[in-house]
Amino acid sequence: MSKKIKCAIIGSGNIGTDLMIKVMRNSQNLEMGAMVGIDPNSDGLARAARLGVPITHEGIDGLRKMPNYDEIGVVFDATSAKAHIYNNDLLQKDGKKVIDLTPAAVGPFTIPAINGDEHIDAPNVNMVTCGGQATIPMVYAVKRVSKRVPYAEIVASISSKSAGPGTRANIDEFTETTSLAIEKLGGAERGKAVIILNPAEPPLIMRDTIFVLSQGASQEDIEKSVLEMVKDVQKYVPGYRLKQKVQFEVIGDNNPVRIPKIGYSTGLKTTIMLEVEGAAHYLPAYAGNLDIMTSAALTSADHWAAKQLSKEVA
Known part of the structure; x- marks a missing residue:
């Protein structure tokens, strides 16, 4: 047109x-x-x-x-x-x-x-939020093949240089909004979000870690769903990628985790590590959070x- x-x-x-x-x-x-x-x-x-x-x-x-x-x-x-x-x-x-x-x-x-x-x-x-855009697709990828996701937690680490005054003024809102969206969009019953402004020099690329506790899905189904979701995000963010292979840990009855407002829970813990490289349209490629x-x-x-x-x- x-x-x-x-x-x-x-x-x-x-x-x-x-x-x-x-x-x-x-x-x-x-x-x-x-x-x-x-x-x-x-x-x-x-x-x-x-x-x-x-x-x-x-x-x-x-x-x-x-x-x-x-x-x-x-x-x-x-x-x-x-x-x-x-x-x-x-x-x-x-x-x-x-x-x-x-x-x-x-x-x-x-x-x-x-x-x-x-x-x-x-x-x-x-x-x-930038952290939500990067991580919640991964929570959703686990949820869509699971019967239940009691808990999901994300940690978004971005370069301090890529965080302007607007971002810094919204840290509290970032954690609250992202946590809510983990539940509303990601499908977790309880969500938690953490953001880290990394002052390292030279600046580090955006990195995200996602922890998801799920029930009723196999490791194979979760990994397949995660890989498919990575491809979907890459359609509009080419620099979005897994940092390493998806990791799993079985949380059994002998060592359940306590989730606030839910209580003790067991299941399969999935750990997903991402990095997001920016297109460098304005700030350098480390600012994947902007991109x-x-x-x-x-x-x-x-x-x-x-x-x-x-x-x-x-």
Whole structure:
């Protein structure tokens, strides 16, 4: 299709800038309509201006005053959970489709490899967190071949250099939102999330460890499901891969684990280790946490835009 829908990005930091470059390079159905920030000296706004993208440093209020605002169909919010509440209220009044890259969790959780276009028509969809995008598909991969998943825990380790002020301001929201999504999307009865900002130099690539306690599935079925899910995520995040072979441990009656609000439980413990290499569109390849978040958001928005454009053709 030659016609595209204009989009705006609120948040000119690491995530917003990486997303802008992805829209301009990779999007099939979207084109940049505005880059929005609050710091007139931010690198993201300067880069957008050099690329010919309309900019404002007056936040959501500045966006709404831009002459092309009526042409913008979808808005990505890459600010903070607190700011998103305010932004979304205004955007909904204006009839904009909103893709939320903060942990605010106003709209339904969306991970392309799990629930794809299930909420494509929702006015606001939430992309969980970078750690959630990377790890919850693995929890779901175990759950879909199991009778029960009493518990799942994820540990996401990202380079400190890839975590901007927005990410740092949302650490509590990150753990709460990711834990909830482990249960809602991953299918675990109890979920826990931990994030580590690694200050190592040179910066280390994003690494994730997932622990899942399941019942009613064989090791062979779980490993097959995990490998299939890795391929599904790689369709939009090519740098997503297993770090080593899936590991298993039988938790028997002689050594059950105690799960908060569930009690003692047994089953098969699956350990999955991942690494996510970024496409290096803005930050270097170690920032896989940015890449998986922005790639997932763009995939969801592109599918929505394709549906809108097909309606216009029809």
